Amino acid sequence: MTESFFSRGFRGRRQPSATAGRLPPGQYETPDFPVLSAGPTPRPPLASWDFVLRGADGPVARWSWDEFQALPHVAVKADIHCVSKWSKLDTIWEGVSVDTLLAEAAARGVKSAPYVLAVSDGGYTTNLPLADVTGGKAWVAVNYDGAPLAPQHGGPARLLVPHLYLWKSAKWVRQLRFMEHDKAGFWESFGYHNYGDPWREQRYTGDP
Amino acid sequence: MKGDDMRASDERAADERADETLRLDGNAAAGILSEVFVPDLTTARATCANCGTIRAMGALLVYAHGMGTVIRCPACGAVVLRIARTRTHLWLDPTGASLVVMAGAPASSVT
Amino acid sequence: MSSGTLVTREPRGSSVPSRAPKIAWRLATVVDVVTETPRARTLVLDVPDWPGHRAGQHVDVRLTADDGYQAQRSFSIASAPEDVRIALTVQRLDDGEVSPHLTDVLRAGDRLELRGPIGGYFVWEAALGGPLLLVAGGSGIVPLMAMLRHRATALVAASMQARHGVPARLLYSARRWDDVFYRRELARLAEDDETLEVALTLTHEVPAGWTGFRRLIDRMMLAEVAWPPAERPHVFVCGPTPLVEAVAAALVELGHDPELVKTERFGPTGGSA
DSSP states (O other), X not given: OOTTOOOTTOOTTOOOOTTGGGSOTTOEEOSSOOOOOSSXXXXXXXXXXXXXXXXXXXXXXXXXXXXXXXXXXXXEEEEEEOTTSEEXXXXXXXXXXXXXXXXXXXXXXXXXXXXXXXXXXXXXXXXXXXXXXXXXXXXXXXXXTTEEOOGGGTTTOEEEOTTSOGGGSOTTEEEEEEESSOOOOTTTTTTBOSSXXXXXXXXXXXXX | OHHHHHHHHHHHHHHHHHHTTTEEEGGGGHHHHHHHOSSOGGGSEEEETTTOOEEXXXXXXXXXXXXXXXXXXXXTOOEEEEEEEOXXXXXXXXXXXXXXXXXXXXXXXXX | OOSOOOOBXXXXXXXXXXXXXXXXXXXXXXXXXXXXXXXXXXXXXEOTTOOOOOTTOEEEEEEEOTTSOEEEEEEEBOSOTTBSSEEEEEEOOTTOXXXXXXXXXXXXXXXXXXXXXXXXXXXXXXXXXXXXXXXXEGGGHHHHHHHHHHHHHHHTTOOHHHHHHSOEEEEEEESSGGGOTTHHHHHHHHHHOTTEEEEEEESSOOOTTOOSBOSOOOHHHHHHXXXXXXXXXXXXXXXXXXXHHHHHHHHHHTTOOGGGEEEEEOTTTTTOO
Protein backbone atom coordinates (compact mmCIF):
# COMPACT_ATOMS: atom_id res chain seq x y z
CA MET A 1 0.00 0.00 0.00
CA THR A 2 2.61 2.50 1.00
CA GLU A 3 5.63 1.30 -0.99
CA SER A 4 5.37 4.06 -3.54
CA PHE A 5 3.96 6.75 -1.30
CA PHE A 6 5.98 9.84 -0.69
CA SER A 7 5.12 13.06 1.11
CA ARG A 8 4.78 15.95 -1.34
CA GLY A 9 7.40 18.60 -0.68
CA PHE A 10 9.28 16.80 2.09
CA ARG A 11 13.05 16.73 1.99
CA GLY A 12 13.94 16.46 5.65
CA ARG A 13 16.99 18.04 7.20
CA ARG A 14 19.45 17.00 4.57
CA GLN A 15 20.91 19.50 2.22
CA PRO A 16 22.94 18.91 -0.92
CA SER A 17 26.48 19.12 0.28
CA ALA A 18 29.71 20.32 -1.22
CA THR A 19 31.29 17.90 1.21
CA ALA A 20 29.45 14.86 -0.12
CA GLY A 21 32.73 13.13 -0.90
CA ARG A 22 33.56 13.11 2.78
CA LEU A 23 30.36 11.40 3.80
CA PRO A 24 30.34 7.61 4.14
CA PRO A 25 27.52 5.80 2.32
CA GLY A 26 24.06 6.48 3.69
CA GLN A 27 25.09 9.40 5.86
CA TYR A 28 23.71 12.95 5.97
CA GLU A 29 25.62 15.94 7.23
CA THR A 30 24.17 17.85 10.16
CA PRO A 31 25.08 21.27 11.52
CA ASP A 32 23.75 20.23 14.95
CA PHE A 33 25.29 17.86 17.40
CA PRO A 34 22.43 15.44 18.12
CA VAL A 35 22.37 13.83 21.53
CA LEU A 36 21.48 10.16 21.67
CA SER A 37 21.12 8.58 25.03
CA ALA A 38 20.35 5.14 26.38
CA GLY A 39 20.06 6.29 29.95
CA PRO A 40 20.34 9.17 32.39
CA THR A 41 23.36 11.44 32.10
CA PRO A 42 25.97 10.36 34.63
CA ARG A 43 27.33 13.16 36.78
CA PRO A 44 30.45 11.90 38.55
CA PRO A 45 32.05 14.51 40.81
CA LEU A 46 35.51 15.30 39.45
CA ALA A 47 36.97 14.90 42.93
CA SER A 48 36.21 11.18 42.82
CA TRP A 49 36.49 10.63 39.04
CA ASP A 50 39.24 8.37 37.86
CA PHE A 51 40.31 6.72 34.64
CA VAL A 52 41.67 3.18 34.59
CA LEU A 53 43.54 0.99 32.15
CA ARG A 54 43.13 -2.57 33.30
CA GLY A 55 45.41 -5.34 32.07
CA ALA A 56 43.99 -8.71 31.08
CA ASP A 57 45.66 -10.35 34.05
CA GLY A 58 44.74 -7.76 36.67
CA PRO A 59 47.20 -4.87 37.09
CA VAL A 60 45.73 -1.43 36.66
CA ALA A 61 46.97 2.03 35.91
CA ARG A 62 44.79 4.72 37.42
CA TRP A 63 44.68 8.50 36.98
CA SER A 64 42.69 10.96 39.04
CA TRP A 65 41.18 13.94 37.20
CA ASP A 66 44.15 16.14 38.08
CA GLU A 67 46.63 13.45 37.10
CA PHE A 68 44.78 12.91 33.85
CA GLN A 69 44.78 16.60 33.03
CA ALA A 70 48.55 16.69 33.69
CA LEU A 71 49.17 14.19 30.86
CA PRO A 72 50.04 15.66 27.45
CA HIS A 73 46.89 16.77 25.63
CA VAL A 74 46.57 17.10 21.87
CA ALA A 75 44.10 18.80 19.57
CA VAL A 76 42.08 16.62 17.22
CA LYS A 77 40.01 17.62 14.19
CA ALA A 78 37.81 14.81 12.96
CA ASP A 79 34.68 13.90 11.05
CA ILE A 80 32.29 11.85 13.16
CA HIS A 81 29.64 9.46 11.87
CA CYS A 82 26.67 8.16 13.84
CA VAL A 83 25.00 4.95 12.77
CA SER A 84 21.66 6.76 13.01
CA LYS A 85 22.81 8.42 9.77
CA TRP A 86 24.02 11.84 10.80
CA SER A 87 27.60 12.94 10.28
CA LYS A 88 29.35 16.01 11.58
CA LEU A 89 32.45 17.22 9.79
CA ASP A 90 35.53 18.98 11.15
CA THR A 91 34.69 18.59 14.80
CA ILE A 92 37.35 19.89 17.18
CA TRP A 93 38.38 18.04 20.29
CA GLU A 94 41.15 18.00 22.84
CA GLY A 95 42.27 15.05 24.87
CA VAL A 96 44.88 12.47 25.69
CA SER A 97 45.89 10.02 22.98
CA VAL A 98 45.25 6.39 23.88
CA ASP A 99 48.83 5.74 22.70
CA THR A 100 50.01 8.04 25.51
CA LEU A 101 47.85 6.23 28.03
CA LEU A 102 49.11 2.85 26.87
CA ALA A 103 52.74 3.94 27.15
CA GLU A 104 52.16 5.31 30.65
CA ALA A 105 50.35 2.15 31.64
CA ALA A 106 53.06 -0.10 30.22
CA ALA A 107 55.58 1.76 32.39
CA ARG A 108 53.44 0.73 35.37
CA GLY A 109 53.36 -2.90 34.35
CA VAL A 110 49.99 -3.01 32.65
CA LYS A 111 50.25 -5.21 29.60
CA SER A 112 47.93 -4.69 26.68
CA ALA A 113 46.00 -7.47 24.91
CA PRO A 114 44.47 -7.83 21.42
CA TYR A 115 41.01 -6.51 22.41
CA VAL A 116 39.71 -3.61 24.44
CA LEU A 117 36.41 -3.11 26.23
CA ALA A 118 35.55 0.50 27.02
CA VAL A 119 33.43 0.76 30.16
CA SER A 120 31.45 3.87 31.04
CA ASP A 121 29.59 5.30 33.99
CA GLY A 122 26.01 4.04 33.74
CA GLY A 123 27.11 0.63 32.49
CA TYR A 124 27.59 1.26 28.78
CA THR A 125 30.26 -0.84 27.09
CA THR A 126 31.73 -1.09 23.62
CA ASN A 127 34.47 -3.35 22.27
CA LEU A 128 37.31 -2.62 19.85
CA PRO A 129 40.43 -4.34 18.56
CA LEU A 130 43.60 -2.92 20.13
CA ALA A 131 44.76 -2.01 16.65
CA ASP A 132 41.85 0.41 16.31
CA VAL A 133 42.74 2.47 19.38
CA THR A 134 46.48 2.70 18.74
CA GLY A 135 48.63 4.39 16.13
CA GLY A 136 47.02 7.80 16.55
CA LYS A 137 43.47 6.60 15.97
CA ALA A 138 41.91 7.15 19.39
CA TRP A 139 41.81 9.62 22.26
CA VAL A 140 40.13 10.14 25.58
CA ALA A 141 38.63 13.56 24.92
CA VAL A 142 37.85 16.15 27.60
CA ASN A 143 37.20 19.23 25.49
CA TYR A 144 34.89 19.77 22.56
CA ASP A 145 34.92 22.89 20.42
CA GLY A 146 37.20 24.73 22.80
CA ALA A 147 35.25 24.12 25.99
CA PRO A 148 35.02 21.33 28.57
CA LEU A 149 33.00 18.45 27.19
CA ALA A 150 29.36 18.85 28.26
CA PRO A 151 27.69 16.02 30.18
CA GLN A 152 25.14 15.29 27.44
CA HIS A 153 27.98 14.78 24.97
CA GLY A 154 29.87 12.46 27.28
CA GLY A 155 31.67 14.82 29.65
CA PRO A 156 33.86 14.90 31.66
CA ALA A 157 35.63 12.44 29.34
CA ARG A 158 34.67 10.24 26.43
CA LEU A 159 36.47 7.89 24.13
CA LEU A 160 36.93 9.27 20.62
CA VAL A 161 37.51 6.83 17.75
CA PRO A 162 36.42 8.77 14.67
CA HIS A 163 37.21 6.13 12.05
CA LEU A 164 34.42 3.92 13.41
CA TYR A 165 30.73 4.68 13.98
CA LEU A 166 30.24 6.98 16.92
CA TRP A 167 28.76 4.35 19.24
CA LYS A 168 32.34 3.12 19.62
CA SER A 169 33.33 6.53 21.03
CA ALA A 170 31.98 5.67 24.45
CA LYS A 171 30.59 8.64 26.38
CA TRP A 172 31.42 8.94 30.08
CA VAL A 173 34.27 6.46 29.67
CA ARG A 174 36.00 5.39 32.88
CA GLN A 175 37.95 2.27 31.94
CA LEU A 176 39.66 0.56 29.07
CA ARG A 177 39.91 -3.12 29.81
CA PHE A 178 42.30 -5.27 27.84
CA MET A 179 40.98 -8.67 26.86
CA GLU A 180 42.57 -11.73 25.31
CA HIS A 181 39.26 -12.51 23.57
CA ASP A 182 36.76 -10.18 21.99
CA LYS A 183 33.59 -9.57 23.97
CA ALA A 184 30.60 -7.77 22.48
CA GLY A 185 29.49 -4.53 24.16
CA PHE A 186 26.04 -3.00 24.70
CA TRP A 187 25.06 -2.48 21.05
CA GLU A 188 27.37 -5.09 19.52
CA SER A 189 25.44 -7.73 21.43
CA PHE A 190 22.14 -6.25 20.38
CA GLY A 191 21.80 -5.97 16.62
CA TYR A 192 24.76 -3.83 15.74
CA HIS A 193 27.95 -4.70 13.92
CA ASN A 194 30.90 -5.90 15.96
CA TYR A 195 33.40 -3.65 14.15
CA GLY A 196 31.45 -0.71 12.73
CA ASP A 197 33.36 0.76 9.77
CA PRO A 198 31.21 3.56 8.31
CA TRP A 199 33.00 3.37 4.94
CA ARG A 200 31.91 -0.22 4.50
CA GLU A 201 28.52 0.68 6.05
CA GLN A 202 28.89 -1.95 8.75
CA ARG A 203 25.88 -0.87 10.78
CA TYR A 204 24.19 -4.08 11.85
CA THR A 205 25.09 -7.61 12.85
CA GLY A 206 25.50 -9.58 9.65
CA ASP A 207 26.48 -6.65 7.43
CA PRO A 208 29.55 -7.78 5.40
CA MET B 1 18.99 27.38 57.02
CA LYS B 2 16.77 24.56 55.91
CA GLY B 3 14.95 26.76 53.39
CA ASP B 4 18.21 27.55 51.64
CA ASP B 5 19.19 23.88 51.57
CA MET B 6 15.84 23.03 50.05
CA ARG B 7 16.20 25.75 47.44
CA ALA B 8 19.72 24.68 46.55
CA SER B 9 18.75 21.05 46.19
CA ASP B 10 15.61 22.04 44.24
CA GLU B 11 17.84 23.96 41.87
CA ARG B 12 20.22 21.05 41.51
CA ALA B 13 17.29 18.75 40.84
CA ALA B 14 15.98 21.23 38.28
CA ASP B 15 19.38 21.38 36.56
CA GLU B 16 19.54 17.61 36.40
CA ARG B 17 16.03 17.44 35.04
CA ALA B 18 16.85 20.04 32.43
CA ASP B 19 19.62 17.78 31.17
CA GLU B 20 17.34 14.78 30.99
CA THR B 21 15.13 16.24 28.30
CA LEU B 22 15.65 13.07 26.29
CA ARG B 23 13.89 11.01 28.91
CA LEU B 24 10.35 10.07 27.89
CA ASP B 25 7.58 7.88 29.28
CA GLY B 26 6.66 4.33 28.47
CA ASN B 27 4.00 5.70 26.15
CA ALA B 28 6.73 6.88 23.79
CA ALA B 29 7.70 3.26 23.22
CA ALA B 30 4.13 2.20 22.54
CA GLY B 31 4.56 2.40 18.77
CA ILE B 32 7.50 0.04 18.54
CA LEU B 33 6.10 -2.15 21.31
CA SER B 34 3.01 -2.60 19.16
CA GLU B 35 5.24 -4.21 16.54
CA VAL B 36 6.52 -6.76 19.02
CA PHE B 37 3.55 -7.45 21.28
CA VAL B 38 -0.11 -7.91 20.47
CA PRO B 39 -1.73 -6.44 23.60
CA ASP B 40 -1.04 -2.78 24.44
CA LEU B 41 2.03 -3.13 26.57
CA THR B 42 1.88 0.35 28.06
CA THR B 43 -0.78 -0.75 30.52
CA ALA B 44 0.97 -4.05 31.30
CA ARG B 45 2.65 -4.24 34.69
CA ALA B 46 6.34 -5.06 34.50
CA THR B 47 8.56 -6.31 37.33
CA CYS B 48 12.10 -4.95 37.26
CA ALA B 49 14.48 -7.91 37.40
CA ASN B 50 17.02 -5.75 39.19
CA CYS B 51 15.08 -4.26 42.09
CA GLY B 52 11.66 -5.90 41.98
CA THR B 53 9.68 -2.66 41.53
CA ILE B 54 6.38 -3.24 39.72
CA ARG B 55 4.98 -0.43 37.57
CA ALA B 56 2.85 -0.07 34.49
CA MET B 57 5.06 -0.04 31.43
CA GLY B 58 3.75 3.46 30.65
CA ALA B 59 5.35 4.67 33.87
CA LEU B 60 8.79 3.40 32.95
CA LEU B 61 11.39 5.75 31.56
CA VAL B 62 12.09 5.59 27.86
CA TYR B 63 15.29 6.68 26.24
CA ALA B 64 14.43 6.74 22.57
CA HIS B 65 18.05 6.45 21.52
CA GLY B 66 18.57 6.65 17.79
CA MET B 67 19.94 3.11 17.84
CA GLY B 68 17.20 1.50 19.85
CA THR B 69 14.49 2.00 22.44
CA VAL B 70 15.80 1.56 25.97
CA ILE B 71 13.21 1.27 28.73
CA ARG B 72 14.40 1.73 32.31
CA CYS B 73 13.04 1.23 35.80
CA PRO B 74 12.07 4.57 37.39
CA ALA B 75 13.16 3.30 40.80
CA CYS B 76 16.63 1.87 40.17
CA GLY B 77 17.45 2.92 36.58
CA ALA B 78 18.20 -0.59 35.35
CA VAL B 79 17.27 -1.49 31.78
CA VAL B 80 13.97 -3.38 31.83
CA LEU B 81 13.49 -3.85 28.12
CA ARG B 82 15.33 -2.84 25.01
CA ILE B 83 14.29 -2.99 21.38
CA ALA B 84 16.45 -2.39 18.33
CA ARG B 85 15.56 -2.43 14.68
CA THR B 86 18.13 -3.49 12.10
CA ARG B 87 17.70 -3.72 8.37
CA THR B 88 15.94 -7.05 8.57
CA HIS B 89 15.10 -7.79 12.19
CA LEU B 90 13.61 -6.49 15.41
CA TRP B 91 15.71 -7.33 18.43
CA LEU B 92 14.11 -7.64 21.86
CA ASP B 93 16.11 -7.98 25.06
CA PRO B 94 13.54 -8.80 27.76
CA THR B 95 16.06 -9.91 30.39
CA GLY B 96 15.55 -6.83 32.57
CA ALA B 97 11.90 -7.73 33.14
CA SER B 98 11.38 -10.72 35.35
CA LEU B 99 7.64 -10.65 34.76
CA VAL B 100 5.18 -8.81 32.51
CA VAL B 101 1.46 -9.09 33.23
CA MET B 102 -0.94 -7.88 30.56
CA ALA B 103 -4.70 -7.46 30.74
CA GLY B 104 -6.13 -9.37 27.81
CA ALA B 105 -9.43 -10.45 26.38
CA PRO B 106 -10.68 -13.75 27.74
CA ALA B 107 -9.50 -16.72 25.68
CA SER B 108 -11.87 -17.34 22.78
CA SER B 109 -13.71 -20.59 22.92
CA VAL B 110 -12.47 -23.12 20.41
CA THR B 111 -14.51 -25.88 18.95
CA MET C 1 -11.98 29.10 13.61
CA SER C 2 -11.10 25.97 15.58
CA SER C 3 -12.39 22.53 14.64
CA GLY C 4 -15.75 23.74 13.41
CA THR C 5 -16.24 20.57 11.45
CA LEU C 6 -17.50 18.68 14.49
CA VAL C 7 -19.17 15.52 13.34
CA THR C 8 -19.86 12.81 15.84
CA ARG C 9 -19.56 9.12 15.28
CA GLU C 10 -21.69 6.37 16.69
CA PRO C 11 -20.72 5.12 20.12
CA ARG C 12 -17.88 2.61 19.91
CA GLY C 13 -18.87 -0.99 20.19
CA SER C 14 -21.83 -0.64 17.89
CA SER C 15 -19.97 -2.02 14.87
CA VAL C 16 -18.42 -5.37 14.09
CA PRO C 17 -14.80 -5.53 15.30
CA SER C 18 -12.35 -5.37 12.41
CA ARG C 19 -9.94 -8.23 11.82
CA ALA C 20 -7.21 -5.90 10.59
CA PRO C 21 -4.29 -5.26 12.94
CA LYS C 22 -5.19 -2.35 15.13
CA ILE C 23 -1.98 -0.40 14.67
CA ALA C 24 -1.06 -0.41 11.01
CA TRP C 25 0.33 2.33 8.84
CA ARG C 26 -2.49 4.06 6.99
CA LEU C 27 -2.75 6.91 4.52
CA ALA C 28 -4.89 9.70 5.90
CA THR C 29 -6.19 12.60 3.83
CA VAL C 30 -5.77 16.13 5.04
CA VAL C 31 -9.18 17.81 5.13
CA ASP C 32 -8.14 21.12 6.62
CA VAL C 33 -5.17 22.94 8.13
CA VAL C 34 -6.36 25.38 10.79
CA THR C 35 -4.28 28.11 12.40
CA GLU C 36 -4.29 27.89 16.18
CA THR C 37 -1.47 30.30 17.01
CA PRO C 38 1.28 31.96 14.96
CA ARG C 39 3.35 28.78 15.20
CA ALA C 40 0.74 26.05 15.58
CA ARG C 41 -1.67 24.42 13.17
CA THR C 42 -4.36 21.83 13.62
CA LEU C 43 -4.47 19.18 10.92
CA VAL C 44 -7.93 17.74 10.42
CA LEU C 45 -7.63 14.28 8.91
CA ASP C 46 -9.86 11.66 7.38
CA VAL C 47 -8.39 8.26 8.22
CA PRO C 48 -9.79 5.24 6.37
CA ASP C 49 -10.90 2.43 8.70
CA TRP C 50 -9.94 4.45 11.75
CA PRO C 51 -10.70 2.16 14.69
CA GLY C 52 -11.46 5.02 17.07
CA HIS C 53 -9.27 6.25 19.88
CA ARG C 54 -9.32 7.19 23.53
CA ALA C 55 -8.56 10.69 24.76
CA GLY C 56 -4.83 11.00 25.45
CA GLN C 57 -3.63 8.62 22.77
CA HIS C 58 -1.28 9.59 19.99
CA VAL C 59 -0.36 8.65 16.45
CA ASP C 60 3.01 8.16 14.80
CA VAL C 61 3.38 10.23 11.62
CA ARG C 62 5.88 9.23 8.97
CA LEU C 63 7.15 11.45 6.17
CA THR C 64 8.90 9.94 3.15
CA ALA C 65 11.00 11.95 0.71
CA ASP C 66 11.09 10.96 -2.95
CA ASP C 67 14.50 9.34 -2.45
CA GLY C 68 13.10 7.14 0.29
CA TYR C 69 14.46 9.10 3.25
CA GLN C 70 12.03 8.85 6.16
CA ALA C 71 11.42 10.73 9.37
CA GLN C 72 8.93 9.74 12.01
CA ARG C 73 7.48 11.59 15.01
CA SER C 74 4.64 11.10 17.47
CA PHE C 75 1.74 13.56 17.78
CA SER C 76 -1.05 13.54 20.30
CA ILE C 77 -4.61 13.42 19.03
CA ALA C 78 -6.39 16.67 19.87
CA SER C 79 -9.89 15.60 18.88
CA ALA C 80 -12.41 13.83 21.06
CA PRO C 81 -13.01 10.12 20.45
CA GLU C 82 -16.56 11.08 19.51
CA ASP C 83 -15.39 12.92 16.36
CA VAL C 84 -15.31 11.07 13.08
CA ARG C 85 -12.23 12.91 11.87
CA ILE C 86 -9.06 13.08 13.89
CA ALA C 87 -7.24 16.31 14.62
CA LEU C 88 -3.56 16.75 15.40
CA THR C 89 -2.26 20.10 16.67
CA VAL C 90 1.37 20.62 15.69
CA GLN C 91 3.69 23.36 16.87
CA ARG C 92 6.39 24.36 14.43
CA LEU C 93 9.90 24.03 15.73
CA ASP C 94 12.05 26.28 13.57
CA ASP C 95 14.88 23.76 13.34
CA GLY C 96 12.58 20.76 13.39
CA GLU C 97 12.65 18.16 10.69
CA VAL C 98 9.00 17.15 10.64
CA SER C 99 6.95 19.92 12.22
CA PRO C 100 7.73 22.67 9.67
CA HIS C 101 6.54 20.34 6.93
CA LEU C 102 3.27 19.73 8.74
CA THR C 103 2.60 23.35 9.61
CA ASP C 104 3.89 25.07 6.46
CA VAL C 105 3.77 22.64 3.54
CA LEU C 106 0.89 20.25 4.13
CA ARG C 107 -2.41 21.35 2.63
CA ALA C 108 -5.94 20.03 2.19
CA GLY C 109 -5.93 17.14 -0.25
CA ASP C 110 -2.45 15.89 0.67
CA ARG C 111 -2.07 12.46 2.15
CA LEU C 112 -0.27 11.76 5.40
CA GLU C 113 1.03 8.40 6.56
CA LEU C 114 0.25 7.59 10.16
CA ARG C 115 -0.35 4.70 12.52
CA GLY C 116 -2.39 4.52 15.65
CA PRO C 117 -4.05 5.02 17.99
CA ILE C 118 -1.14 4.32 20.26
CA GLY C 119 -0.74 4.17 24.01
CA GLY C 120 -3.33 2.93 26.47
CA TYR C 121 -1.58 4.26 29.55
CA PHE C 122 -2.03 8.01 29.26
CA VAL C 123 -5.79 7.97 28.63
CA TRP C 124 -8.89 9.24 30.39
CA GLU C 125 -12.54 8.65 29.75
CA ALA C 126 -15.55 9.87 31.70
CA ALA C 127 -16.27 6.37 32.96
CA LEU C 128 -13.03 6.52 34.97
CA GLY C 129 -14.54 9.32 37.03
CA GLY C 130 -12.92 12.29 38.68
CA PRO C 131 -11.82 14.61 39.99
CA LEU C 132 -9.67 15.22 36.93
CA LEU C 133 -6.57 17.41 37.19
CA LEU C 134 -4.80 18.28 33.98
CA VAL C 135 -1.45 20.10 33.92
CA ALA C 136 -0.09 21.23 30.56
CA GLY C 137 3.13 22.88 29.49
CA GLY C 138 3.14 24.39 26.02
CA SER C 139 2.08 21.89 23.37
CA GLY C 140 1.43 19.40 26.18
CA ILE C 141 -2.11 20.81 26.14
CA VAL C 142 -2.95 18.72 23.07
CA PRO C 143 -3.79 15.31 24.60
CA LEU C 144 -5.38 17.04 27.58
CA MET C 145 -7.64 19.00 25.22
CA ALA C 146 -8.82 15.69 23.79
CA MET C 147 -9.76 14.71 27.33
CA LEU C 148 -11.66 17.97 27.92
CA ARG C 149 -13.44 17.71 24.57
CA HIS C 150 -14.42 14.14 25.35
CA ARG C 151 -15.59 15.19 28.82
CA ALA C 152 -17.74 17.96 27.36
CA THR C 153 -19.37 15.58 24.87
CA ALA C 154 -19.82 12.80 27.40
CA LEU C 155 -21.44 15.10 29.92
CA VAL C 156 -23.53 17.18 27.54
CA ALA C 157 -26.70 15.37 28.50
CA ALA C 158 -25.63 14.61 32.05
CA SER C 159 -27.35 15.92 35.12
CA MET C 160 -25.72 18.61 37.25
CA GLN C 161 -25.14 15.95 39.88
CA ALA C 162 -23.36 13.73 37.36
CA ARG C 163 -21.16 16.64 36.27
CA HIS C 164 -20.21 17.40 39.84
CA GLY C 165 -19.11 13.81 40.12
CA VAL C 166 -16.46 14.38 37.45
CA PRO C 167 -15.11 17.89 38.15
CA ALA C 168 -12.10 18.96 36.12
CA ARG C 169 -9.36 21.55 36.47
CA LEU C 170 -6.77 22.53 33.90
CA LEU C 171 -3.55 24.32 34.75
CA TYR C 172 -1.92 25.39 31.48
CA SER C 173 1.48 27.03 31.20
CA ALA C 174 2.41 28.96 28.06
CA ARG C 175 4.99 31.60 27.28
CA ARG C 176 2.59 34.28 26.13
CA TRP C 177 -1.08 34.80 25.43
CA ASP C 178 -0.47 34.29 21.71
CA ASP C 179 0.96 30.83 22.37
CA VAL C 180 -2.14 29.53 24.13
CA PHE C 181 -3.86 26.89 22.00
CA TYR C 182 -7.67 26.68 21.86
CA ARG C 183 -8.07 29.97 23.74
CA ARG C 184 -11.64 30.69 22.76
CA GLU C 185 -12.75 27.11 23.11
CA LEU C 186 -11.28 26.78 26.59
CA ALA C 187 -12.95 30.00 27.67
CA ARG C 188 -16.28 28.81 26.29
CA LEU C 189 -16.00 25.38 27.90
CA ALA C 190 -15.22 26.92 31.28
CA GLU C 191 -18.00 29.48 30.92
CA ASP C 192 -20.61 26.89 30.02
CA ASP C 193 -19.62 24.40 32.70
CA GLU C 194 -19.28 25.34 36.35
CA THR C 195 -17.64 21.98 37.06
CA LEU C 196 -14.67 22.90 34.84
CA GLU C 197 -12.01 25.42 35.91
CA VAL C 198 -9.22 26.61 33.66
CA ALA C 199 -6.16 28.42 35.05
CA LEU C 200 -3.48 29.81 32.79
CA THR C 201 0.02 30.83 33.72
CA LEU C 202 2.05 32.92 31.28
CA THR C 203 5.76 32.70 31.85
CA HIS C 204 7.36 35.21 29.46
CA GLU C 205 4.93 38.02 28.73
CA VAL C 206 1.44 38.95 29.90
CA PRO C 207 -1.16 41.10 28.17
CA ALA C 208 -2.31 44.35 29.76
CA GLY C 209 -4.68 43.80 32.64
CA TRP C 210 -3.62 40.16 33.17
CA THR C 211 -4.75 38.83 36.54
CA GLY C 212 -3.71 35.22 36.11
CA PHE C 213 -0.51 33.50 37.19
CA ARG C 214 2.68 34.78 35.67
CA ARG C 215 5.43 32.30 36.50
CA LEU C 216 6.59 28.73 35.92
CA ILE C 217 4.40 26.12 37.58
CA ASP C 218 5.74 25.44 41.06
CA ARG C 219 4.72 23.55 44.15
CA MET C 220 2.84 26.51 45.60
CA MET C 221 0.78 26.99 42.44
CA LEU C 222 -0.05 23.31 42.34
CA ALA C 223 -1.08 23.35 46.00
CA GLU C 224 -3.42 26.21 45.17
CA VAL C 225 -4.95 24.67 42.06
CA ALA C 226 -5.00 20.96 42.78
CA TRP C 227 -7.50 19.08 44.87
CA PRO C 228 -6.18 17.78 48.19
CA PRO C 229 -4.57 14.35 47.79
CA ALA C 230 -7.34 12.85 49.91
CA GLU C 231 -9.73 13.48 46.98
CA ARG C 232 -7.54 11.15 44.91
CA PRO C 233 -7.80 13.04 41.63
CA HIS C 234 -6.74 11.43 38.37
CA VAL C 235 -3.80 13.58 37.31
CA PHE C 236 -2.38 13.91 33.81
CA VAL C 237 0.73 15.98 33.22
CA CYS C 238 2.02 16.65 29.71
CA GLY C 239 4.66 18.90 28.19
CA PRO C 240 8.44 19.25 27.94
CA THR C 241 10.32 16.74 30.07
CA PRO C 242 11.74 19.23 32.62
CA LEU C 243 8.29 20.69 33.34
CA VAL C 244 6.64 17.29 33.56
CA GLU C 245 9.24 15.95 35.95
CA ALA C 246 9.12 19.05 38.16
CA VAL C 247 5.31 18.98 38.31
CA ALA C 248 5.11 15.24 38.94
CA ALA C 249 7.72 15.47 41.68
CA ALA C 250 5.90 18.39 43.30
CA LEU C 251 2.55 16.59 43.21
CA VAL C 252 4.05 13.53 44.85
CA GLU C 253 5.68 15.75 47.48
CA LEU C 254 2.26 17.31 48.12
CA GLY C 255 1.00 13.82 48.87
CA HIS C 256 -0.62 12.65 45.64
CA ASP C 257 -0.41 8.91 44.94
CA PRO C 258 2.26 8.37 42.24
CA GLU C 259 0.04 5.69 40.68
CA LEU C 260 -2.61 8.36 40.01
CA VAL C 261 -0.17 10.85 38.45
CA LYS C 262 0.32 9.93 34.82
CA THR C 263 2.91 11.71 32.78
CA GLU C 264 3.60 12.18 29.10
CA ARG C 265 6.99 13.76 28.57
CA PHE C 266 7.30 15.35 25.17
CA GLY C 267 11.08 15.55 25.27
CA PRO C 268 13.01 18.73 24.65
CA THR C 269 11.08 19.76 21.61
CA GLY C 270 7.64 19.63 23.11
CA GLY C 271 6.78 16.64 20.98
CA SER C 272 6.75 18.16 17.53
CA ALA C 273 10.22 18.08 16.07
